[in-house]
Amino acid sequence: MVWFVVFLISMVTILTIFFVLLKRRLSDKIESEAFLNKLLAGFGIVLDTEKLGISIWIDNDLTYINSILLEHSNLLGIDIKSRKELDELFAHPEKHLVIYDVITEIKKRREANVQEYYGSWRKEIGQKYIEIKYIRRFLDGKQYVVLTTRDVSHELSNLETTILAELNEIFEEEISKESISLYEFGDRIRTILNKHGLVDIFGVGLLRTNGEIYFPYFKYADEDDRSGLVMSPSEKTMSRYIIDKGLKLHIKSALKQQDLGDGYRLKKIRGEDFTIYGVPIIFRGQTRGVILFEKQGTEQFRTQRLLYSIK
Incomplete structure (x- = not known):
């Protein structure tokens, strides 16, 4: 009987810890989504109204990326989460001719040390018509880069x-x-x-x-x-x-x-x-x-x- 009581107490303890952790994760998720919406609103982007692919870099560190953007980058055969692959892309844009002008334009702005920049392109990629937007801004002493993609094949x-x-x-x-x-x-x-x-x-x-x-x-x-x-x-x-x-x-x-x-x-x-x-x-x-x-x-x-x- 003692073992059952010990087992029961252990289960209650484990479940309590689990729910505390779950609540904390949900709270963190809500806070992160609220921060994301607030941040993107500052860039003129509203998540709720568009099925956007989104990735965000803060001071050159990738801090957020969603599945839609990963799907679109996969159409190009690019691992956008890899710093090494992105550096290679900017070093040799001719390897991805479909976005050659996109990369060379962003590269030109970066080399000219243009702190705030907005670019928009529409490209047929992997038989889908994708709208690409690139935004770079300085906020609160940090550099933010937001890349969004949207499937506009219906157009x-x-x-x-x-x-x-x-x-x-x-x-x-x-x-x-x-x-x-x-x-x-x-x-x-x-x-x-x-x-x-x-x-x-x-x-x-x-x-x-x-x-x-x-x-x-x-x-x-x-x-x-x-x-x-x-x-x-x-x-x-x-x-x-x-x-x-x-x-x-x-x-x-x-x-x-x-x-x-x-x-x-x-x-x-x-x-x-x-x-x-x-x-x-x-x-x-x-x-x-x-x-x-x-x-x-x-x-x-x-x-x-x-x-x-x-x-």
Whole structure:
């Protein structure tokens, strides 16, 4: 009987400690959520009204991150909790071309020692359209960095209309000029598509009378400009395949689909995997060149109307 009383007392003691700890954890959770809401309210962010991915750094230490932001960063293949990986990202932004401009812009502001900064971008990442916001402020002697992400894929149809309108405006402006620079023309198109994260690389190749394919514009990044590239008639590359066959070509993985058949093969310019969509330039029934849309990663293009509507 004594052992039962001892057992009962032990259970009561354990349960008491458990409930005290649970109450303390709940209290801490309420206080931390209240602090988080108060902090984000100071940044103009309201948690209750948006399904946001959020991460917060205080004096360069990651102090808060939620599952939504982890999900979105995983789409990029980035471990955002790793300081080493983030340092590598800022050292080599070209490894993640879809957010290349985001990283280089933040890096530029940091190096200029801009204490307070706000940036907003919208990118197609892993077939989702993600809005990214970056805010850096000094409060109470501490540096706060807040990164938020939000899935706005439902707005993609409106985006297509916007982009097509922007492209149409470029066409009208360029056509009205007395002379057209294909490099400037290509750069303006790439800027629009890259801004929305739809395309990382954009290239325009023209078939010369001697059989060469000349690329007046072909850019991976500002620091990796391959414009001026020339392919000889003997090179049976993907561009040559599109021109010879007069067919569109959608490659989901450049690393897995290098053999195109009939002796044609992809020409590897960079080592990473890319999704490629190639379109022949046809004038008066003859193929005169090729347009290439490329995005870093496997199966990055959704079957959306935007790319497939480009002739």
